[in-house]
Amino acid sequence: MTETILSRNLRRLFTCGSAAGLVLCAPPLLAQTSPPALQPPPTPAAAPMQRVEITGSSIRRLATETSLPITTIRASDFAKQGLATAQEVLNAIPMNQSSEGSTAAVGSGTGGRATADLRGLGGDKTLVLLNGRRLANHPYFADSVDLNIIPVAALERVEVLRDGASAIYGTDAIGGVINFITKRSVEGAALVVEAYEPYAQGGGHEQRLNLSGGWGDLERDGLSMWGVIDWHQQSALRATDRSFSSTGIRPERGMFEVSGTTFPANFFSDNGVTGNPYAPACQPPDSVALPGEPLCAFDYTRFVDNIPKTRQFSAMARLNKKFGAHTAGLEFVHGRSTNEAQVAPPPLSGIGVTMTGDSPFYPGNGIVPAFPGLSGEPLDIAWRPLETGRRNNFDSSITDRLLASLEGTLAGWDYNTAISYSLGKAKSIFNGGYVIDQRIIDGVAAGILNPFGPQNAQGADYLRNSILSGEYLHARIHSAAVDARASRELMTLPGGPLGFAIGAEFRRDRAKYFVNRELASQASSSGSADAQDQSGARSIWALFSEVNVPIIKDLELNVAARYDHYSDVGGSFNPKVALRWQPTPQLLLRGSFNKGFRAPTLFDLYGPQTTTNSSDTYDDPVLCPNGVPAPGANPNIACGQQQFVRGGGNPDLSPERSRTYSAGIVVEPIKNLTFSLDYWNIRLKDQISELAEQTLFSEIAP
Structure with a gap:
């Protein structure tokens, strides 16, 4: 479904509200590019430039000093392009392939999750962070974050690291890292109402309501608090509503x-x-x-939904308080998604x-x-009894995360520590058509x-x-974590300050999958007729370190390493080496090598058989x-x-491994015009995946 200029303008209808009431936005503009990758070294100014933490590194530094290939999308760009959800924001990035889950195949309930997928390697190899920390993965498959829980109105920017980063973040960061960064302060209130009408007739209509507000400026008042509520729904689009999928x-x-x-x-x-x-x-x-x-x-294709009927509700609130050189934060995220998908009547x-x-x-x-x-x-x-109607699966999921953090400067070290608890719940319901x-x-x-x-x-x-009706599958995933990291400049070399960081993390994950045997066993067409209850738990601890060495002026070496130990699948050591050389203000050369890994999820190990x-x-x-x-x-x-x-879990799985080589060149011939060319070579070993059915049947000799 292609969005035209006209439909995009309609999508933006009645947006950009304020506390005084709704106003009509100007037509959306073209997306702005992220800040130029090439910048000359910062010159002294009256106000010192603030050092920040960049996605893919634990060392605080000036943003212009990074050697990593990072794409930044700012909140102002979201509004200009009429992007209503986190999935739509990521779809604006060429190297990403976000997707909305549905129950297109029987027994593959997804809870309506939306996932990110950098370079087509799979959503399980793209790590999604919120303010630099993990969110709970969706209970079904447990291999990726549901993007629906992230309210766009709460964001200040999105940073996309287009390189492997297991040396910093551990598992899942093989294809890259997407870090959603929220605002630190919000003052006033805003109400946004949006509607989207597809150009073609029939199905796929969207509506969105967003309310946000806050009080206090953290730097000025030493205290800030804000909250966001976001509601979004989309009507179903049947295969027969579009000619390309009608048969x-x-x-x-x-x-x-x-x-x-x-x-x-x-x-x-x-x-x-x-x-x-x-x-x-x-x-x-x-x-x-x-x-x-x-x-x-x-012709079963005629009975499938191209887009399921979905609803998403997300809420986020944050309280920040400064204590001299220290800032304490308390953050709560809640998300709920529902997905109602239909397929052909039951095959008997x-x-x-x-x-x-x-x-x-x-x-x-x-x-x-x-x-x-x-x-x-x-x-x-x-036989297919058409009179029972299409099989209707109603999936829903709920995700909550509570996080308390403390950051600041102590004895010359920039530190950041947090403790968090996340809970994800999902269920699947027979909602019609199953017999x-x-x-x-x-x-x-x-x-x-x-x-x-x-x-x-x-x-x-x-x-x-x-007719069967009722809940036949329920899943829960719990994650409790504590982490701490610190960085500082150890010494000054001829090329500049030597940066050093060290950190540790501990996490405890538990997953349970409950099957209503009395209900599911009565319908072979459910896919879960012989599924059984499953559960699993693990403990993970990790140590990591990073050093940034300015060899000479404009030549920088970055080395990082991390060791993760999983109580069920063992340990993994992953190093990374990156080099950045800027011989002139208009030219930058960069390259990297890193090892990565993805541990099998608890669903990979213990998911019910279908x-x-x-x-x-x-x-x-x-x-x-x-x-x-x-x-x-x-x-x-x-x-x-x-x-x-x-399909289903396999307790004998071991982690998959990766090696990534990259090289790039960035040219800035004039101010505000940047060209870049990057090459990646990603090699996977012991990959955790299901063989495509086409492969299975093509390899079987009669």
């Missing part, structure tokens, strides 16, 4: 993504006859004739749905047309349900009483080699169909 049958593109579990139902008899009593008429456009076969095929095949010859709906018994070759043999049924397998099996066997046509009054009532359908269709290599059903095999299940995919 999985696109002959001009060689696409025929269909399922043999359809309505009217296909069957397979004990004597080897397979067919559909209504083929080739079937029931278009949902079911179409299967070329060359007396069967129907189901391979679970024992059998019709006997005495059923009134048996082909040729008077209601359903006869089919050649049938003489009363039992039929194995492959009780055994009741369907019994209803077809008893002649109550008609899988080949509309239900009579008795069958319709039976189906209504076969059985879902593949996204594409395949031939079973054993039951349907080369597209030909083996003797006695049911082609409605084995040939050209969605196959079962097994």
Whole structure:
């Protein structure tokens, strides 16, 4: 869905409010670039430049001295571009691929999380920080932060480190680091209302309400407090609302993504006859004739949501208090996301749905047309009951973090320490369309349900009483952490001051996954029919250090190293070396080498086992080699169909490793015009991931 200039202006309608009331914003401007990467060394001025901590380093320094490839997006740019969420802010960065999660595949509930993904390496290899510290990962998968919990109105800027940083931050920082930095002081109040109307008709409408306010200036008053409340919702966009996704049958593109579990139902008899009593008429456009076969095929793409119905609520509050050279802070973050996604009605095949010859709906018994070759043999049924509606998954997640921090200067050291506690909760609910397998099996066997046509009054009532509803999966993840770091200039070398930093961190993580066995076990189409409760815990401690050496004027060497120890998967040592050379004010050369790692998450280790359908269709290599059903095999299940995919935690996983090499050049021919070219080579070893289903099926020999 492409956002035009007109739709973007509409999106900005009724924004930029104030305490006195709403005002209309000017049309959005082009995004401003981050400050030029090249700057001559700062010259003495009346007011000394403040040293700050830059993302990717623990040494406080002047921002212009950094050797790291950092992109900075400021809050003023958010407003100019009409960016309403943290995900949209990151989508403005070319090297990032943010995505909004949905339940597009059965059993893959996401709670509607939105994730960041630098360079397409995966959201699990991009570390997301808030004010330089970790947030709790989303309970499902536990491999990334849900961007929905970060209110954009609270931000002062976003810093994106486009380089590995495990030597500073530990796990997950293989692809880079995204640091959301909030304002320190807010005075007054503001109300923002936004609406977004897609240019194309149907679905995807957005609304947003934001309220922020605060009191006090930290530098002037020694005290500041502020808070932000943000609410955002987006309506569902069905696949059929857009022509490019309205069908999985696109002959001009060689696409025929269909399922043999359809309505009217296909069957397979004990004597080897397979067919559909209504083929080739079937029931278009949902079911179409299967070329060359007396069967129907189901166009399941038509029933999927491109964008699920989502709602996000986030709130953040911060209190800062200065005590001489020290500043204490208390920060609370709360986020809640809901995601309502729909997929095709439940596929009922391979679970024992059998019709006997005495059923009134048996082909040729008077209601359903006869089919050649049938003489009363039992039929194995492959059926989707359209009358139950699309399967509707309602996912929700809640994240809370409370953090107390203290920073300042003590005995010549710049220090920063904090203690925090985070809690993430998520749940998945059957919200319609899921049916009780055994009741369907019994209803077809008893002649109550008609899988080949509309239900009579008795069958319709039976189906209504076969619907499952309720919470079937619940997850919790707890994280308690304490960290401390300090830096100072140890000495002055001919090229400048030698900077040094040291720090330590301790974290305790716990995760629990609860499966409602009574509910989930009744629906094979849920993906969680055989899932079990799981739990796990770990302790992590880390030590890290960094030194910044000005070898000569304009030539700087930065060396960092960190050791992390996990109570369940062992330790990892990761160094980093970076070099920055600025021979002239208009030219900068930089390069780096670093090692990184990603420890398996608690979900990677202990996540409940699921059985879902593949996204594409395949031939079973054993039951349907080369597209030909083996003797006695049911082609409605084995040939050209969605196959079962097994997933879940693996307690034998070990950390994945990385090596990253980078080199870059930055040129600033004139003031405020900067060109940069960077090269990265990232090598992964022992990568933790699921093999693509296409790879699995292509590697299996018949």
